[in-house]
Amino acid sequence: MSLEIQNLHVRIEEREILHGVDLKVDKDQTHALMGPNGSGKSTLANTIMGNPNYEVTEGKILFNGEDITEAAPDERARAGLFLAFQYPATIPGVSVANFLRMAMNARRDEQIKVKEFGKVLRENMELLRIDTAFSSRYLNEGFSGGEKKRAEILQLAMLKPEVAVLDETDSGLDIDALRIVSDGVNALRGPTMGTLIITHYTRILHYVRPDFVHIMLDGRIVREGGAELADELEEKGYDFVREEVAANAG
Amino acid sequence: MPASTATWLDDKRSQAREAYAGEEVPTWRRSGFWTTSLRKLDLDALEPRHHEPLDAIPPIVSEALGDDELGALVLQRGASTVHTFLDPQLAEQGVIVTSLERAVEEHSDLVREWYMRRLSPEEGKFAAASAAFWTGGVFVHVPKGLKIEKPIQSVYLIDEPGTAQYAHTLAVIGENSECSFREYCLGARFEGQALHAGGFELYAQAGANVQVAHFQDWGSGEIYDISTKRVEIGRDAHVGWVPVHLGGRLTKQTLDIITAEQGSDMRHTGLYFTERDEHLDLFTTDKHERGHTTGDTVWKGALTGRSRASYEGLIHIVKDAQETHTYLQTHQMLLSSDAKGDAIPSLIVQTDNVSASHGGTVGELDEDQIFYMMTRGVPRSEAVRILVEGYFEEVVQRLNDEGLQALVRRRIAEKLLAAEDQVAKFIGERAGEDPADHDLEGEAA
Numbered sequence: 001m002s003l004e005i006q007n008l009h010v011r012i013e014e015r016e017i018l019h020g021v022d023l024k025v026d027k028d029q030t031h032a033l034m035g036p037n038g039s040g041k042s043t044l045a046n047t048i049m050g051n052p053n054y055e056v057t058e059g060k061i062l063f064n065g066e067d068i069t070e071a072a073p074d075e076r077a078r079a080g081l082f083l084a085f086q087y088p089a090t091i092p093g094v095s096v097a098n099f100l101r102m103a104m105n106a107r108r109d110e111q112i113k114v115k116e117f118g119k120v121l122r123e124n125m126e127l128l129r130i131d132t133a134f135s136s137r138y139l140n141e142g143f144s145g146g147e148k149k150r151a152e153i154l155q156l157a158m159l160k161p162e163v164a165v166l167d168e169t170d171s172g173l174d175i176d177a178l179r180i181v182s183d184g185v186n187a188l189r190g191p192t193m194g195t196l197i198i199t200h201y202t203r204i205l206h207y208v209r210p211d212f213v214h215i216m217l218d219g220r221i222v223r224e225g226g227a228e229l230a231d232e233l234e235e236k237g238y239d240f241v242r243e244e245v246a247a248n249a250g
Numbered sequence: 251m252p253a254s255t256a257t258w259l260d261d262k263r264s265q266a267r268e269a270y271a272g273e274e275v276p277t278w279r280r281s282g283f284w285t286t287s288l289r290k291l292d293l294d295a296l297e298p299r300h301h302e303p304l305d306a307i308p309p310i311v312s313e314a315l316g317d318d319e320l321g322a323l324v325l326q327r328g329a330s331t332v333h334t335f336l337d338p339q340l341a342e343q344g345v346i347v348t349s350l351e352r353a354v355e356e357h358s359d360l361v362r363e364w365y366m367r368r369l370s371p372e373e374g375k376f377a378a379a380s381a382a383f384w385t386g387g388v389f390v391h392v393p394k395g396l397k398i399e400k401p402i403q404s405v406y407l408i409d410e411p412g413t414a415q416y417a418h419t420l421a422v423i424g425e426n427s428e429c430s431f432r433e434y435c436l437g438a439r440f441e442g443q444a445l446h447a448g449g450f451e452l453y454a455q456a457g458a459n460v461q462v463a464h465f466q467d468w469g470s471g472e473i474y475d476i477s478t479k480r481v482e483i484g485r486d487a488h489v490g491w492v493p494v495h496l497g498g499r500l501t502k503q504t505l506d507i508i509t510a511e512q513g514s515d516m517r518h519t520g521l522y523f524t525e526r527d528e529h530l531d532l533f534t535t536d537k538h539e540r541g542h543t544t545g546d547t548v549w550k551g552a553l554t555g556r557s558r559a560s561y562e563g564l565i566h567i568v569k570d571a572q573e574t575h576t577y578l579q580t581h582q583m584l585l586s587s588d589a590k591g592d593a594i595p596s597l598i599v600q601t602d603n604v605s606a607s608h609g610g611t612v613g614e615l616d617e618d619q620i621f622y623m624m625t626r627g628v629p630r631s632e633a634v635r636i637l638v639e640g641y642f643e644e645v646v647q648r649l650n651d652e653g654l655q656a657l658v659r660r661r662i663a664e665k666l667l668a669a670e671d672q673v674a675k676f677i678g679e680r681a682g683e684d685p686a687d688h689d690l691e692g693e694a695a
Contacts, residue, residue: 049625052617073624074633082625089622093640099626102636106627138640155626 411442
């Protein structure tokens with residue numbers, strides 16, 4: 001059970017952003033994809049999920065061995081993929097609870113029972129320390145940055161995907177919110193959920209320790225290693241990696 | 251026309267007939283591309299159709315009314331009032347709900363005091379036509395100090411091609427009374443043309459609290475609707491007004507709500523959804539005639555098919571109406587590449603020391619929202635339906651009437667289902683393009 005990306009080239013509006021990315025996330029692993037702004041991290045997240053604005057020109061995406069490169073986003077979701085958005089869309093007129101029930105039902109043959117849904121929702125809201133009134137608000141409408149991120153993680157907890165991609169979930173969170181979100185991710189990850197944490201900073205990785213770290217620069221993964229790579233990056237910064245890559249290339 | 255004992259009414263009718271004879275069939279033109287023309291309407295082929303009273307309410311009406319227990323009902327089919335009902339308890343308390351024809355006979359002085367206070371046959375060919383030729387009609391009078399829970403309901407039904415329905419509704423809500431008045435315009439499915447030319451006037455006297463809903467769903471026949479509706483709000487009175495337009499071949503409406511005395515407050519909420527070849531032309535005015543009045547207006551619409559919808563919403567604050575606080579928001583969503591529309595907020599302020607703001611958007615569904623929902627496993631067509639329903643939900647919430655809310659939600663869902671394929675195609679075409687939104691904003695303070 002895994003998400004596997006092979007030699008992925010991606011274009012947006014005639015410009016190639018990813019120049020051949022390889023990455024494999026098994027369902028009992030936690031990976032961190034790190035890189036500075038503009039390195040292509042969010043492009044990868046969007047492409048994994050099938051955003052129509054991104055065009056795959058070469059390579060493929062496999063999920064549990066099946067080629068999903070051309071699959072629609074809803075098919076990917078029903079297969080067990082999940083993306084926690086950096087900037088989630090606002091859905092006016094649809095409450096958090098209704099949205100969650102709809103999303104859960106979309107991946108089930110039988111509709112979830114109201115009572116069962118209520119119970120699971122309550123448990124997960126407690127896990128993420130979310131006020132109960134939250135569930136009746138329209139999804140993301142008027143939400144603070146932290147509330148939006150928590151709503152994303154709440155969806156993650158409710159939908160229980162096989163592989164979850166977290167796109168800059170740590171950005172814009174204060175330290176308390178970061179801890180709550182990290183606790184949530186820790187409770188959910190492995191052995192039945194693979195996680196790909198996409199981040200600019202190392203601070204979420206102090207709470208959610210990754211098994212593997214990948215560093216992306218200019219649309220390529222340039223270094224890979226274990227959790228210690230994140231520590232090295234924290235110490236030396238992206239410029240160091242950039243210089244190292246340039247030296248190797250020369 | 252019925253022989254009336256009220257000569258005052260005969261005089262009014264004959265003035266209106268003169269006005270009617272002196273006017274050409276109009277074409278309405280507005281800045282930009284907008285024209286509303288009646289050239290496809292064969293007016294001479296239409297005539298008032300009279301019908302016998304009905305014991306049972308026809309299914310098309312009962313389906314729209316749902317299970318709500320009504321305080322009163324006046325049902326007009328074609329040119330005739332075919333059914334009336336008034337809760338005996340309300341009758342005992344002095345409430346009058348009947349046809350206007352009958353009210354003219356039985357309550358001549360009361361009707362005369364209010365009749366056409368805010369409407370004039372000089373406003374155009376069809377305003378004159380309804381004033382001259384109305385039959386049946388609706389009269390509502392709630393005496394002062396009454397609180398009525400159950401809605402007062404009127405229905406104008408057109409179920410035969412060739413019908414000309416000239417309508418007039420007069421409602422007077424007494425001081426400090428509370429009630430809800432719903433007027434539904436319903437059309438059966440038929441081949442051929444018909445006309446509804448209506449005048450509506452409602453007066454909420456001092457301290458009254460009134461919910462007024464207009465639900466127009468003429469169906470898929472070729473029904474033309476040219477109407478003028480006016481609501482006047484007295485001192486410290488509140489009116490929540492909800493015009494809903496869900497169907498009609500061509501609709502031209504002038505909708506005015508007037509805060510006429512200090513302390514009067516309006517909450518004005520409109521909704522429309524056009525489809526097929528429908529043409530909708532709405533002009534609303536929130537008029538503030540006195541200072542220390544307040545207003546809050548939201549209009550939302552959506553278009554599918556080859557339909558045309560134009561909404562223009564004016565805030566008019568007259569001279570000396572200081573300390574008026576009001577705002578107006580209008581939004582329109584295009585769901586088909588063949589549909590065209592506009593949503594124009596505007597402002598006339600003839601005094602100072604007021605706050606009035608307005609804003610409008612015309613847009614399409616947001617591709618980011620659709621993608622977001624799809625990443626949660628929701629198929630595209632379902633995502634579109636949920637987003638459009640969600641878009642309307644803000645105004646549906648403001649309807650403040652569960653029966654009407656259920657009806658409106660059901661009809662929106664039906665319309666979306668009917669347009670599913672073309673909407674999917676349209677949204678598909680749009681994927682990857684820059685959204686063609688434009689914003690219109692204005693402020694005056």
